[in-house]
Amino acid sequence: MEPILTWYREHRRDLPWRATSPWGVLVSEFMLQQTPVHRVLPQWQRWLELWPTPADLAAASLSDALREWGRLGYPRRAKRLYECAQVIVAEHGGAVPRSIEQLRKLPGIGEYTAAAISAFAFHQSEVVLDINIRRLYARCWAGVSEPKGSPNNSERMLARALIPVGDDGTWAAATMELGALICKARKPLCDQCPLSEICLWRATDYPLTSDEQRKVAKWHGSDRQCRGVIMHALRESELVSNAKLAALWSDSSQYEKAIASLLDDGLIEKRGKSYSLAR
Ligand code: SF4
Structure with missing residues (x-):
């Protein structure tokens, strides 16, 4: 399949995670799940500046990780990535493991992500199916x-x-x-x-x-949008009252449902009559 490789040599984008550490590759793969390249680029750079190694992220707080996830969407990924850094430090001496089997055991890493990290970070020949x-x-x-x-x-x-x-x-x-x-x-x-x-x-x-x-999932008015509005408000302030948060969304039952699911996912915390990002 030489034509594909020739095309790639001539047309490949200069993406920063193609020349980075295994940790940089791992962070990019978490962010690129469900988020396009142009939105990931600035956030990836910021994360690698803040937390250039798994140990740096593991030493931060979960709320910092959730805040710096910004508007990448699907914030469960930020939590998984944070947990992943902690396991890498606790069980792998702070270095991203090389083997597919070990990668698969890390939080948030499935078949595709393990193969992609193995191929892009460790130059192994893998079946990568994105x-x-x-x-x-x-x-x-x-x-x-x-x-x-x-x-x-x-x-x-x-x-x-x-x-x-x-x-x-x-x-x-x-x-x-x-x-x-x-x-x-x-x-x-x-x-x-x-x-x-x-x-x-x-x-x-x-x-x-x-x-x-197939219809593209409706975003406007969706549960996902409601969760996004709440997460955005909590990234902007340390603590936001329930009343203030509820005022951001017109459908109160959908708001309650979104709050319950964010609590359930461990992404936010209830503190008295207010909420904050999970710490
Ligand atoms: S459909 Fe895709 S693979 Fe087939 S010729 Fe067009 S671009 Fe190439």
């Missing part, structure tokens, strides 16, 4: 517009078979970049794609699957 890579494979080799559900065994086998001999993790980075920049979910740039001559989906005139009908 959504960009899966979409590229689905289109080019399976002739469908989108992958379905979670990765299955046949998808993993295809992915394993495509990795070039002697790969040092570059294949994962190259296919991820090609999926993100060229084989985009909407409006793929097929005329710039190194796979345009062999792409099955293109050759069959882009048949649509039912996945195309």
